[in-house]
Amino acid sequence: MSNRGNWNSKLGFILAAAGSAVGLGNLWRFPYTAGNNGGGAFLICYLLSILIIALPVLIAEITLGRYTQKNPVGAYQAIRNTWLWKGVGFIGVASGFMILSFYSVVAGWTVGYFAKSVRGQFSGINPAQSAEQFKTFAADPWLQLVLLSFFILLTIYVVAKGVSGGIEKYSKVLMPMLLGILLLMLIRSLTLDGAAKGIEFYLNPDFSKITTKTIIAAMGQAFFSLSLGMGTMITYGSYLSKKDSISSSAAWVAGLDTLIAIIAGFIIFPALFSQGMSPADWGPGAMFEALPVLFDKMPLGMIFGPMFFLLLSIAALTSTISILEVPVAFFIDQKGWGRRKAAYIIGSIALLFGIPSALSQGAVSGLAKLPIVNMDFLSLWDFIWGNLSLSIGALMVAVFVAYIWKSSKAIAEIRVSSPFRLAPLWEVLIKYVSPVLILIILLSFLL
Numbered sequence: 152m153s154n155r156g157n158w159n160s161k162l163g164f165i166l167a168a169a170g171s172a173v174g175l176g177n178l179w180r181f182p183y184t185a186g187n188n189g190g191g192a193f194l195i196c197y198l199l200s201i202l203i204i205a206l207p208v209l210i211a212e213i214t215l216g217r218y219t220q221k222n223p224v225g226a227y228q229a230i231r232n233t234w235l236w237k238g239v240g241f242i243g244v245a246s247g248f249m250i251l252s253f254y255s256v257v258a259g260w261t262v263g264y265f266a267k268s269v270r271g272q273f274s275g276i277n278p279a280q281s282a283e284q285f286k287t288f289a290a291d292p293w294l295q296l297v298l299l300s301f302f303i304l305l306t307i308y309v310v311a312k313g314v315s316g317g318i319e320k321y322s323k324v325l326m327p328m329l330l331g332i333l334l335l336m337l338i339r340s341l342t343l344d345g346a347a348k349g350i351e352f353y354l355n356p357d358f359s360k361i362t363t364k365t366i367i368a369a370m371g372q373a374f375f376s377l378s379l380g381m382g383t384m385i386t387y388g389s390y391l392s393k394k395d396s397i398s399s400s401a402a403w404v405a406g407l408d409t410l411i412a413i414i415a416g417f418i419i420f421p422a423l424f425s426q427g428m429s430p431a432d433w434g435p436g437a438m439f440e441a442l443p444v445l446f447d448k449m450p451l452g453m454i455f456g457p458m459f460f461l462l463l464s465i466a467a468l469t470s471t472i473s474i475l476e477v478p479v480a481f482f483i484d485q486k487g488w489g490r491r492k493a494a495y496i497i498g499s500i501a502l503l504f505g506i507p508s509a510l511s512q513g514a515v516s517g518l519a520k521l522p523i524v525n526m527d528f529l530s531l532w533d534f535i536w537g538n539l540s541l542s543i544g545a546l547m548v549a550v551f552v553a554y555i556w557k558s559s560k561a562i563a564e565i566r567v568s569s570p571f572r573l574a575p576l577w578e579v580l581i582k583y584v585s586p587v588l589i590l591i592i593l594l595s596f597l598l
């Protein structure tokens with residue numbers, strides 16, 4: 152175990168796991184998914200998904216990781232060595248490649264927008280110009296490829312340095328800073344003219360808007376945001392010490408992540424509504440169109456703009472690190488590769504997979520609207536790997552922990568480090584509620 156690396160402390164684990172969870176999922180993906188899916192109606196489905204589906208799965212993943220001390224494939228194999236469970240672990244590893252590929256494209260945008268804000272390109276901007284600015288930016292093929300490569304290389308660099316040296320060190324200071332700047336943006340956004348309409352859309356649920364599509368989007372968002380369903384939390388749990396409480400760590404991670412997503416909604420919705428944009432039209436660029444105008448209207452916006460995009464890039468980095476860590480841990484543990492070699496080879500492959508996503512926002516028109524699905528490539532990839540694959544992965548983890556490994560054994564592992572008084576509730580959720588709901592939602596969507 153010692154050569155795999157360990158977190159230095161429980162706080163280190165919480166920060167690293169929260170660093171994984173908090174990222175573009177909260178600030179970029181959550182607001183525009185909510186916007187496309189009815190606002191308040193989505194918010195309710197999302198919060199319910201977190202509480203009764205995702206949080207139990209989060210505890211299951213961390214526990215499985217800490218017990219087996221392995222990457223996802225190794226973790227399943229250690230308990231039930233059959234092709235089925237090996238395959239499930241392997242889908243997680245594959246999802247890691249794919250999520251990293253499109254996620255890094257958007258992460259590259261945050262770096263690009265950092266540069267734009269430093270160069271004062273938001274000053275005096277109006278909503279139409281801001282939308283135009285994003286369009287031009289996203290349609291520039293070389294710029295997109297440079298930003299994508301830059302971001303993946305940065306991720307490779309940190310992961311190659313290893314767990315506590317790399318990942319943990321960066322998470323400690325930056326998360327609180329991000330939260331601080333978000334609170335300032337929150338105040339400005341809530342005091343804009345027309346903010347009330349955004350808040351109304353966000354908080355006033357229109358239940359007639361809840362469809363299977365809303366529900367699958369909300370559940371997928373819950374898994375994506377908590378980094379579940381592909382083994383990130385199994386891998387991170389495998390570095391958690393036997394002294395540290397799993398249940399309270401999981402509660403902290405889920406609480407922080409949800410808080411930041413909710414705040415992001417309170418920033419983006421008022422900003423977009425006050426700019427007269429209609430939520431149904433929001434695409435992947437929504438956040439990047441809304442915020443320049445907000446910063447321009449904010450006191451000291453020339454300072455807060457760059458700070459925000461820098462912190463968001465870092466939040467994205469602590470997430471991409473955790474995504475790359477899954478396939479890297481797999482090749483280290485199962486194939487005996489060195490950490491550096493694994494990080495560089497896998498990162499480079501993810502970079503290649505990222506190219507179509509990077510070119511799908513205007514650079515190559517065939518990728519901007521794919522036939523049949525009627526979506527751009529990035530959105531399609533996000534849906535397949537970020538929603539469906541994660542939901543299937545989460546279902547399999549729940550079934551595995553509850554029935555193959557057995558929930559009683561998982562509870563015993565959790566109780567090594569904490570009393571876990573909610574064990575009976577968790578057992579009901581992980582055995583009956585989570586898997587059944589995931590299955591029903593997936594089936595009703597697919598049929």
Ligand code: TRP
Pocket residue numbers: 171172173174175176177250374375376377378379380381383470471473474541
């Ligand atoms: N949760 C992160 C975010 O919200 C992204 C992320 C990190 C992720 N690791 C993951 C998503 C594993 C799915 C699976 O930005």
